[in-house]
Amino acid sequence: MPIENIPEIYLPKSAERPDLFVHDFKMTSDVVKSKVNLSMHMFSFLQVGKKQVHFAGTSVAVNKDQSLLLKRGNWLWTELLETEAVYYCKLLFFSEKILKEFLEKHMDNETMVNDDIPYFIIRNDAYITSYLNSLNTIGNAPDIFMDNLLSVKFEELMLYLIQKYGRKFKHYLQSLIGDGRSPFKKIVESKIHSNLRLEEIAFLCHMSLSTFKRHFIREYKVSPGRWLQEKRLQKAKETLEEGILKPSEIYSDFGYNNLSNFSIAFKNKFGFSPSEISSQI
Missing domain, CATH: 1.10.10.60 (Homeodomain-like)
Incomplete structure (x- = not known):
């Protein structure tokens, strides 16, 4: 099975990889253990279907009531339809550069951790629903404003998740800095x-x-x-x-x-x- 380089396969061939990138992913048939080389950290906001991912040291399965934040690296993805005839998730990719800028701005006095935590499960709630609707809205904005709008939306999401999950989420964000490889x-x-x-x-x-x-x-x-x-x-x-x-x-x-x-x-x-x-x- 070929390796999919993500998010590169979603970008125009001539485009440079941005620090923030949103992609609507849809499919109409099951995919089992697809090999993925994920070159950016990624939020996977699952809307319809089920998802299971294997990373170096662990695996996790979620449904439409949950979303995932995944660490860059090599993954095996299984994506399954449920009662609907389509699988759909909204993907939000972000670079290590923009993550470091966020950490420097909001967690200057935090102690860095060395845990190797490849994923974080997010419980979908009213805020997440509203947030995804807002991403749909800014998707229609002129390109000249898109980068700035996405930067604001990324910071908003991160601050909300810190408020919701506290120190556990802060430690997870810190664990994303590094090469992502386990022994x-x-x-x-x-x-x-x-x-x-x-x-x-x-x-x-x-x-x-x-x-x-x-x-x-x-x-x-x-x-x-x-x-x-x-x-x-x-x-x-x-x-x-x-x-x-x-x-x-x-x-x-x-x-x-x-x-x-x-x-x-x-x-x-x-x-x-x-x-x-x-x-x-």
Whole structure:
């Protein structure tokens, strides 16, 4: 699957990347685990549909009642339609330069933090609805006024979110300054119990698959495929022993395309099939 460079694909080819940029994104079919190289920090104001994103060390899912602020970097995006025939979100991109200017203006005496927090969930409320309507309105303004209007609107939004979420949001904004890359082991170990393929985990590590495999063997002294299979099968066994879910309900969560392959791998490791656990509980 090709990598999408965002927001570059939304800009005219001859245009320089602005410090602030608004884009209305719509689609009429589901997109699953699209590879995205996000070169600016971004607000994603979800209006219709559902969204899930995987970043280096974590993942998050939201619906139309929530919006996201995402850190620049490599992401896997899943965007799904719901009852409507269209998926729609308004995207507001901002550069690190304009973020630094905001932080210098409004948080001079704040202690900087080193947390690596890739996303912040925003609960949509009456203000957010009104704010998005105002972005629609200024979209009709002459180009000569657009930059100044967007700067004012960006500052307004940031101040509102600081007032709403307090220190938690301030710390998040401070965490956006930097290169956005997490340590290799943190990324890998956060994806043990996901159904991501090795190629997708490598992408989140900013590596090609071949580089990822070489780096993995240096770190763990075993191939990534074998290591992940061992960890995932152990977790699958623990899940089945809880007696709530059946093998047919969990195999895809642990990276298997069908129940048969899951059952064979499970029996090879433990000496008994996953269905035997379910029948004993």
